[in-house]
Amino acid sequence: MMTSKIIEYANNLIKLTDEEAEQLSNAFKEVNIKKRQFIVQPNFTAKNRYYVLKGTLMAYVVTDEGHNHTITFAIDDWWITDYNSYIFQQPATMFIVALEDTIVLQIDHEKEHDLKKSNHKFETFFRIMAERGLASHQRRIISNLTQSAEERYENYASKYPQIVQRVPQYALASYLGMTTEFLSRIRNKRVAKKS
Template sequence: MTEKIIEYIEQFVKLTDEEKKQVGSCFKEVKIKKRQFIVQPNFTTKHRNYVYKGAFRAYVVGDEGQDHTINFAIDDWWITDYNSYIFQQPATMFVVALEDSIILQIDYEAEQELKRQNHKFETFFRIIAERGLAFQQRRIISNLIHTAEERYENYVLKYPQIVQRVPQYALASFLGMTTEFLSRIRNKRVAKKS
């Protein structure tokens, strides 16, 4: 399974055979059951998780008990509580499996050592951090300037595979609307196609 993570890394930096062995040995395969948590508040996040197969949801719970979806991750995506992982401090969000999944985990110390030993790994982790930051920026801007309907339409166009795999309540939370409102948008969309 480490071939998959190596293949993913090589989309961004080319590795020698020795570097492939080095990075491959740092990732551990973990099978996760649906509804199992891989990150929970108040526990320091020790791993960055590459989703080999499956789907995850990261969310926080507000003071009123309402949860707010921060992110999703499906096959070939990464997920963790990055604030907790990067600063090695207690997590503030939950990360839960939405389906039976397989992840490849790298722990914080192993990642730091890889980056110290080889500039290529530092470059790789910088690139995926930059891509994640750009995604979050697009999301914030979309939430500020688009209507709920536009946010949904844009998300369906850009990430149809996620829309098909995540529960409606989680998608509604991610897009900043109620489940009922999302149902109305979907029903209107279906009616237009008829």
């Protein structure tokens, strides 16, 4: 069963008894998402948090001028939602769309809240994930402020090669804070160096 993946994930952070594993597993529901399907949209409250079993999702915002800015990606074994909307149960500001057919485990806000109330281990589990997410976002901000576009690409490509291969170039360029054309030049230069 696919929910065994969430147990495996959780056991890497906290150790669950069989009963706790079943309780965690029962809080999640498997959902199939088609390519180009949206699971979060602005002005609607994000009711769920998603753990990706297989596939790729992208979160982005659109400015008043119509420009898209990629906020994050989620691939196998990653989590995604509009966290501000989900945590505070207020209208979302992001779009989250499937870049390929995707299978997720979703947990709704109320079930997560009930899990945390029922057992401190679940509170610890979600806290650790929040801390890791915060550290990751901090690294991204620092990278954007201190590295050249080329350095950002090189570091990201070496750390997350599977994302670089799976997401469209326009989305990756947006995430890294550059134009698609500039990213294409960086990639071409990289290929030329290897030749």
